[in-house]
Amino acid sequence: MPAIPSIAEVVKQGVDITYLNTKLLEKIGELTLYMIEFKxxxxxxxxxxxKLEEQALQSSTFHP
Incomplete structure (x- = not known):
């Protein structure tokens, strides 16, 4: 994921918890919005x- 350090980077350089939490919360927000739109x-x-099922049922049962 962009802006999220890889495990290798964390092991090598450590991690700024505040930065990481901020980025993770941003990603959670993005995914939440995506899920709302998907729903x-x-x-x-x-x-x-x-509607299509109703139309299909009506057309198959109605024969003038």
Whole structure:
């Protein structure tokens, strides 16, 4: 992950806990926003599937 030191860097140079915690919290925030958007898109797709299923059922049961 960019801005997060690798294990090798931590072993060699140590780690600034404040810096690392700040970067990890930023990453958690980014991932949280991503998951919120993903959930919205997932729910929209679910609604779309329900509509398509209803349309398919109506067209298969209605024969004039």
């Amino acid at each position: 919205k898109a997932y729910q929209q797709k679910g609604k779309r599937i329900e």
